[in-house]
Ligand SMILES: Nc1ncnc2c1ncn2[C@@H]1O[C@H](COP(=O)(O)OP(=O)(O)O)[C@@H](O)[C@H]1O
């Protein structure tokens with residue numbers, strides 16, 4: 120099995136604070152891998168290291184076998200890593216269409232049709248101000264904007280945050296569909312239950328360290344995961 124992305128023994132210090140310590144996470148081609156953990160444990164920092172916003176103090180990040188950990192973020196984007204960042208970060212006073220086409224260059228118009236097939240809701244709202252849409256719709260826009268670049272790896276930072284349960288389910292279904300189209304996804308989430316359901320593999324992070332890893336299916340029935348993250352309920356099967 121080939122990994123499109125390998126984060127090996129990554130460490131990040133900011134000032135005197137150890138944010139990430141010896142983190143190893145591997146994302147196979149056409150898979151969904153999630154890094155799960157509570158607020159403040161280093162999930163966003165990990166995403167920022169992959170996308171070159173933070174530079175790790177140790178370890179390596181291999182994209183297709185090449186170390187990208189020292190590159191600038193625009194080079195990393197060019198090599199095919201796109202992030203749907205925490206908090207969505209869409210341009211709220213611009214239209215949906217403007218958000219989608221932003222920075223998409225020549226590929227833009229071609230990819231637009233494809234993204235709009237995945238997100239029919241956005242198609243109906245191309246001229247609407249992005250900020251006037253609901254949270255779920257803004258999340259779709261955020262993911263759609265990343266997909267406009269046909270990324271080799273799609274990074275999703277807490278897409279379910281702040282959404283009603285029904286919409287969480289909807290976004291999860293969407294992420295599965297994106298994977299089924301052949302995309303490779305690294306997802307970080309606090310919503311352990313929702314993320315495990317759609318992931319192939321998962322890692323649990325606490326205080327900047329990976330403490331549990333395994334097949335998502337296995338982790339659903341792992342007692343440590345259940346006690347700490349699923350209110351003690353072990354999920355038999357799925
Ligand atoms: N730029 C920064 N400067 C100082 N501390 C930071 C910075 N970025 C993240 N941190 C710290 O790193 C820790 C992990 O944060 P973060 O990666 O945002 O966690 P999560 O996404 O899991 O909530 C927190 O203690 C946070 O305060």
Ligand SMILES: [Mg+2]
Nearest residue numbers: 162163164205
């Ligand atoms: Mg975060």
